[in-house]
Amino acid sequence: MSTKRDYYEVLGVSKNATADEIKSQYRKLALKFHPDRNKSPDASEYFKEVSEAYAILSDPEKRKVYDNYGHAGVDGRYSTEDIFRGSKVNFEDIFGTGFDSIFESLFGRGGGFRFGGFDFGGYGRERGADLVYDTAISLEEVLKGKKEEIELPRMVDCDACKGSGCSPGTSMRTCTVCNGQGQVRTTRSSGFSTFVTVQPCNTCKGQGRIIERPCSKCKGNGKQKSMRNFSFDIPPGVESGEYRIQGEGEAIPNGINGDLIVRIKVKPHDKFKRDGPDLFYDADISMMDAALGKSLMVPTLEGTEKIDVEAGSQPNTIIKLKGKGLPRATSKGRGDQYVRLVVKIPTKLDKHQKKLLEELRDSFNK
Ligand SMILES: [Zn+2]
Ligand SMILES: [Zn+2]
Structure with missing residues (x-):
């Protein structure tokens, strides 16, 4: 095969193009060069080229491989089938319900692996x-x-x-059936027409040579x-x-x-519970601290953070630490950490403490 053009160049986008830019540029080119619409002889070749570029660049994993290792990295890792079938969802995004017919024009129906009439190696292999x-x-x-x-x-x-x-x-010796060509050509005549079919040689499995x-x-x-x-x-x-x-x-x-x-x-973490990008932490405070208010150090994933418990805080009050959660997997930014106040009632009181609490109660009952 001749030297492949750079995928970014093929799509006409910059190296740091966003997924959306790549998608809209491919949509434009695909509509222009789709073999069903464009009858110029180069159209299907070009359609094939832009589709392959899109298949790679629309898939973050494959795009990374391409950015790091170029065509050699992609070719070494993916068969053409991997490239297109693996990116099916990206094409569906573009072509919507009409995708199946596109996919057929990429791959052909059934066993053969064709792309706009061009054979690719790969499909049907083990x-x-x-x-x-x-x-x-x-x-x-x-x-x-x-x-x-x-x-x-x-x-x-x-x-x-x-x-x-x-x-x-x-x-190895040269296959005598195909004379080392790897292909067998048969000619058949019917009426005024002559049909020539070329098929891979069965004897040498298309290799031209036999071990x-x-x-x-x-x-x-x-x-x-x-x-x-x-x-x-x-x-x-x-x-x-x-x-x-x-x-x-x-x-x-x-x-x-x-x-x-x-x-x-x-x-599981010994301190935090997780819900998507958000973290939840239970902070124990005494009923005295809840009543009087207090500054409290609470752990975060990266260290500690000071929170102010207001005087008169009720049990299970939630205090939000904005942006202290986990990164969001699908969008920018981070989740939050929610601190829940768990108010602890003393269970063991010495004489003095008991007396103080009784006095406190009496003062409320006056
Ligand atoms: Zn042969
Ligand atoms: Zn060996």
């Missing part, structure tokens, strides 16, 4: 299993976000055959499993749940990677 990774994080980590570094399996060239798939000392004696270690596929380091960011404000990272699952020889499913459990 897919590795999804891998599940469990992790538990604290509320403090939810506040800051966390980088996780893990080891995942990957496929590398078999060390016995150096990736050739051939038993050491042997080599005579497969390597015993990798059984001829040229690959073996090894481990790799993989890191990903758990964003601030995350909630317990399952998160899918496409293409980072099990790798299989000559197939598509499965997905990595990260199961995040936010651990």
Whole structure:
């Protein structure tokens, strides 16, 4: 394939374009170049190009991969199928209910993987299993976000055959059925017309070459499993749940990677309860402090904060510490921390205290 153009350039947006800008720019271009509307010969090629750019840039995970590693990063991680199917929801956003017909023009109906009439490799290949990774994080980590570094399996060239798939000392031979072309051409005539069909060669599976004696270690596929380091960011404000990272699952020889499913459990905190971005904390105060008022230091996720308990505060009064909650997962800003006053009644009184309380009661009953 020729050199790919930069996705941002394809869409005509800047590197720091917002999701909305990318979406509206794609909408514009998609309407202009959709093959159903635009009959110029280049339209479908262009439609394909802008759609791929949009599929990547509309998906935060894939956009990050592209920003960090460019086309090589994207190609190494995602098959074309991953790119489009994984972004289905983004296209649905643009095309709404008409999406299915768009999707068909991208992929074709049924087994073949086509995009506006162009074949892409990938679809129909075997897919590795999804891998599940469990992790538990604290509320403090939810506040800051966390980088996780893990080891995942990957496929590398078999060390016995150096990736050739051939038993050491042997080599591949050219397929005699297709003469090394990998394709078989058949010509059929009907009336005045001649039909030429080109199909992948069955004998060599389109490779053009055949392994005579497969390597015993990798059984001829040229690959073996090894481990790799993989890191990903758990964003601030995350909630317990399952998160899918496409293409980072099990790798299989000559197939598509499965997905990595990260199961995040936010651990219970000994001081705070959580509801979305908001935190709840119970502060114990004595009935005397509730009656007389008091300055109180209460813990927050980042330290302590002083609150003023007004004289005459009632049990379960809520005091809000604005912006002291967790980051919001889906929008800007932070939630709040709510401090509930739990008024404690003394249960053990010495003689003197008892006398004082009796005097206090008498003074109220006068
Ligand atoms: Zn091998
Ligand atoms: Zn062949």
